[in-house]
Amino acid sequence: MTAIALVALLFCGTAMLGGWLAFQFWTGGKPFRGASAVHLIIGAAGLEGLALLLRGAPDGTRAPLGDLGPYAGFGLAIAFMSGLFIPLIAKPRPGAATPAIIAHASIATIGLGALLIWLIRA
Helix, strand or coil: CCHHHHHHHHHHHHHHHHHHHHHHHHHCCCCCCCHHHHHHHHHHHHHHHHHHHHHCCCCCCCCCCCCCHHHHHHHHHHHHHHHHHHHHHHCCCHHHHHHHHHHHHHHHHHHHHHHHHHHHHC
16 A cells, blocks of 8 residues: 555545534534544544655655645645634634534545545556
């Protein structure tokens, strides 16, 4: 398995978990304890792997820089940071959580799409 495919697999896993968390939020269900933390950790691991692919690993391996690699990294980093702000926004104003989650998911979907297109082209 190539490194790009592994990073894409991490992001697909965190996207599926995030979709499940959003479904639980909107239906009023309670996700298991720590599901958000697992979503955060898998997303951070994917970002770290993507940064290594773009910058180069310590052993010198590096993914071919296509036109979408840096854009995917930027989009996914913005989605990661917006996800960190969702609990801070939702605590004082619970009604603001829904637009924040929609923005987070939209940015992440665009970044994941760019990553998958980059994977297909590489």
